Amino acid sequence: MxxxxxxxxxxxxxxxxxxxxxxxxxxxxxxxxxxxxxxxxxxxxxxxxxxxxxxxxxxxxxxxxxxxxxxxxxxxxxxxxxxxxxxxxLRILDMAHDFIRLNPMLQRANPVMLELRRRVRERVDLSLFDDIRVVYALRMPSKHEVFSATIVGHAVPTYCTAGGIAILSRLPDEQIADIVNRSDLTPFTPYTITDLDGVMEQVRATRQRGHSVLCRQLLPHEVAMGAPITDANGAPIGAIHIAGNLQEWTAESFSDSFGPLLENAARTVSERPQPSDGRNSPAL
CATH class of the missing domain: 1.10.10.10 (Winged helix-like DNA-binding domain superfamily/Winged helix DNA-binding domain)
Incomplete structure (x- = not known):
């Protein structure tokens, strides 16, 4: 088995x-x-x-x-x-189309994702946070793909994916522990993270670096990075990720080459904080 x-x-x-x-x-x-x-x-x-x-x-x-x-x-x-x-x-596709075209965040993200894909020439995805899983809403494939890596609506665990770790990095530690404890920790590869300590190690590194970098978590040849998309209150609602092949990249070279572009794209798509009405502002 x-x-x-x-x-x-x-x-x-x-x-x-x-x-x-x-x-x-x-x-x-x-x-x-x-x-x-x-x-x-x-x-x-x-x-x-x-x-x-x-x-x-x-x-x-x-x-x-x-x-x-x-x-x-x-x-x-x-x-x-x-x-x-x-x-x-067939009418199920009408609903998926309506969700993608009417979602304000995805409307903002589309041109950003297209430009990011043009510049990095690797797979670029946008996923949405849904508790113990993240769901791919926009996908722009590269030359190396499996079928599942091209399907909008495909869902993967939050705890062991680049986008998921980026999202977790913006959550309190106790919420991260709750998500991990409710997740199926069966590995996808021999290298998949399978415990809370491993997740927290990646979360801490992401908080320090500004984006996540994970290798061989879902596929044995893949290196992936993620940066969180946040709402107007700073809460994570999704992530943008870039995925490449370890035959062409090391984790360090992938991060150095594309990390700043990825973080800038995620900031651009994130909602801006609501402006203050001035009632609590100090007098000039």
């Missing part, structure tokens, strides 16, 4: 998530059930049968059948061409 994880992706779906809102009179459990069925595909490797959708979503087969039927009619789900089960429908 392979002792390492693959790059399939990290699901955000929790079958019991709707229970947190059971006392909310405006919360529609029917919507939650529908999202549960759609979210079943997050960890799938192939089309899913009705039984598999029911099991993954935590619903009974009858409720799953009605939801699947409705989603098929609305174009949100489709049958596999070889009739092996169900797949997400």
């Amino acid at each position: 392979n002792q390492f994880r693959d790059l399939t992706g990290l699901s955000s779906f929790d079958p019991n998530e709707a229970d947190k809102f059971k006392d909310d009179p405006l919360f529609l459990r029917s919507v939650a059930r529908t999202i549960a069925v759609l979210s079943a595909f997050q960890s799938a490797r192939h089309p899913l049968s009705l039984t598999q959708l029911a099991t993954a979503s935590g619903l009974d087969r009858s409720a799953t059948q009605r939801i699947v039927h409705s989603l098929l009619k609305l174009g949100m789900m489709t049958r596999d061409p070889e009739d092996r089960g169900y797949l997400p429908g």
